[in-house]
Amino acid sequence: MASTQVWAALLPILGFIIGLMTRGMSQAKFKLLRNKIAAYFSSYIQITIPEYGADRYQGRSDFFVAIEAYLSDSNSALGVRKLKAEIVSNTKKPQVSVDDEQEIIDSSFHGVTLWWYALTEYPSSNIIINRPGDERRRFYRVVFHKKFRDDVINTFLPRVIENGHTVIANNRQRRLFTNNPSNHWGPTNIWSHVAFQHPANFSTLAMDPTVKEDIINDLNAFKVGKGYYADVGKAWKRGYLLFGPPGTGKSTMIAAIANELGYDVYDLELTAVKNNSELRRLFIETKEKSVIVIEDIDCSVNLTSNRQERKKPSRKKSGGDSDDESDDGDTKLTLSGVLNFIDGLWSACGGERIIIFTTNNKDELDPALIRRGRMDKHIEMSYCRFEAFKVLASNYLKITEDQFFQKFGEIHQLLGEVDMSPADVAEHLMRMGKKDADACLQALVDGLRKAKDIAIKEKVKANEEVVKSMGKEVIIEAK
Numbered sequence: 001m002a003s004t005q006v007w008a009a010l011l012p013i014l015g016f017i018i019g020l021m022t023r024g025m026s027q028a029k030f031k032l033l034r035n036k037i038a039a040y041f042s043s044y045i046q047i048t049i050p051e052y053g054a055d056r057y058q059g060r061s062d063f064f065v066a067i068e069a070y071l072s073d074s075n076s077a078l079g080v081r082k083l084k085a086e087i088v089s090n091t092k093k094p095q096v097s098v099d100d101e102q103e104i105i106d107s108s109f110h111g112v113t114l115w116w117y118a119l120t121e122y123p124s125s126n127i128i129i130n131r132p133g134d135e136r137r138r139f140y141r142v143v144f145h146k147k148f149r150d151d152v153i154n155t156f157l158p159r160v161i162e163n164g165h166t167v168i169a170n171n172r173q174r175r176l177f178t179n180n181p182s183n184h185w186g187p188t189n190i191w192s193h194v195a196f197q198h199p200a201n202f203s204t205l206a207m208d209p210t211v212k213e214d215i216i217n218d219l220n221a222f223k224v225g226k227g228y229y230a231d232v233g234k235a236w237k238r239g240y241l242l243f244g245p246p247g248t249g250k251s252t253m254i255a256a257i258a259n260e261l262g263y264d265v266y267d268l269e270l271t272a273v274k275n276n277s278e279l280r281r282l283f284i285e286t287k288e289k290s291v292i293v294i295e296d297i298d299c300s301v302n303l304t305s306n307r308q309e310r311k312k313p314s315r316k317k318s319g320g321d322s323d324d325e326s327d328d329g330d331t332k333l334t335l336s337g338v339l340n341f342i343d344g345l346w347s348a349c350g351g352e353r354i355i356i357f358t359t360n361n362k363d364e365l366d367p368a369l370i371r372r373g374r375m376d377k378h379i380e381m382s383y384c385r386f387e388a389f390k391v392l393a394s395n396y397l398k399i400t401e402d403q404f405f406q407k408f409g410e411i412h413q414l415l416g417e418v419d420m421s422p423a424d425v426a427e428h429l430m431r432m433g434k435k436d437a438d439a440c441l442q443a444l445v446d447g448l449r450k451a452k453d454i455a456i457k458e459k460v461k462a463n464e465e466v467v468k469s470m471g472k473e474v475i476i477e478a479k
């Protein structure tokens with residue numbers, strides 16, 4: 001009762017103070033102050049996320065940046081009138097975010113109402129300003145009822161961070177990295193990069209449509225598979241082995257995979273890697289959401305013989321071949337180092353990586369390198385058959401089977417008899433110097449006929465040589 005009387009006496013004084021404080025204040029600022037006071041007296045709590053931590057040199061807080069991205073994309077932000085746009089390095093378009101002093105009402109979390117504020121403070125004390133921007137403190141503040149405290153902290157805020165990261169990933173200019181030889185490493189330039197702008201995608205990739213669909217499903221399941229991988233206790237990564245003759249689309253497929261997933265690409269040149277520890281360091285420096293590629297793995301380094309040499313001595317441990325470091329691992333790149341790279345303990349750091357090997361000679365690879373679990377999916381890129389040709393015809397000439405029924409029939413038959421790579425077929429379909437689509441198709445028919453003649457002649461010659469050598473054997477046996 002006594003406290004009620006005290007409040008009754010204090011309220012007019014409080015009203016007077018608020019009146020004084022808000023005199024001449026803009027409506028937005030008044031709203032902020034009102035909410036601050038409400039939060040203070042009511043059962044609402046607030047969490048503040050500053051742009052920089054105690055050490056400004058560590059850069060902007062990841063949490064702050066994620067909230068900025070989350071709010072720029074959230075439906076709740078649609079009602080906000082004041083936005084700001086900046087060109088941030090490594091982004092494809094201007095990054096739009098909510099401007100300072102704005103209030104956003106967010107009810108995306110099971111209908112719970114949360115209020116977000118984008119705020120800036122200018123410290124009044126005389127501080128020493130070292131860098132432009134140091135004179136102000138920006139932060140986000142989220143206010144909500146205290147009964148949702150645990151849900152907000154344990155579920156909502158982690159979701160905000162995740163959604164924010166997704167928005168940032170979608171807006172960022174993707175990069176193609178390549179490793180520098182170790183004698184060029186400075187403090188940071190272990191990988192160099194350029195913007196990744198390869199136009200390949202799955203709709204323009206010519207291959208068996210069922211295999212293509214299977215790969216797309218596999219990739220999409222991988223992308224959303226974080227929980228699944230955690231449940232089954234596996235690192236969140238997947239290995240693909242692409243094999244097939246030259247010009248069948250292995251490199252094109254890598255670009256299509258990176259574009260499909262929206263990942264960066266790390267093109268790892270093994271010949272520039274001196275030893276196993278260098279390889280491990282390169283791996284640690286890769287970021288998640290990336291495709292790590294080793295092209296022509298059979299030609300890169302002599303990994304097969306390495307393993308065979310190492311099989312002979314008895315020092316091979318019994319626990320498998322991925323975790324034993326050979327003595328020469330400090331001076332050389334060994335198979336053990338590459339196996340560790342793919343699925344050793346280090347490979348689990350970060351997660352969300354696709355590792356791709358390509359080769360023209362799958363049979364020459366060491367089985368340990370490509371066993372399931374390391375290279376989970378083996379994809380054969382084969383010579384161009386009719387289904388693949390139809391995709392190329394549509395890509396290059398914008399034509400379908402109904403328009404050139406007869407020519408398509410002839411090509412169908414020839415592609416069943418002749419092994420021609422999609423790269424060669426594509427070359428015939430290029431319009432360079434040809435009058436129209438019909439001329440391109442005719443060029444392809446001619447090319448296929450010629451390839452067929454050559455193949456027949458080679459077969460006849462090979463048969464003759466077999467007969468000749470058999471004849472020699474018969475004579476030797478008769479002797």
Ligand SMILES: Nc1ncnc2c1ncn2[C@@H]1O[C@H](COP(=O)(O)OP(=O)(O)OP(=O)(O)O)[C@@H](O)[C@H]1O
Nearest residue numbers: 204205206245246247248249250251252422423426
């Ligand atoms: N399956 C395909 N679909 C669409 N285009 C293809 C396909 N295969 C090859 N091409 C075309 O041929 C060119 C060469 O293909 P790519 O470099 O992907 O072959 P590759 O299998 O990586 O060859 P290599 O084994 O020599 O590295 C590409 O630029 C692409 O235009």
Ligand SMILES: [Mg+2]
Nearest residue numbers: 250251252295
């Ligand atoms: Mg290639």
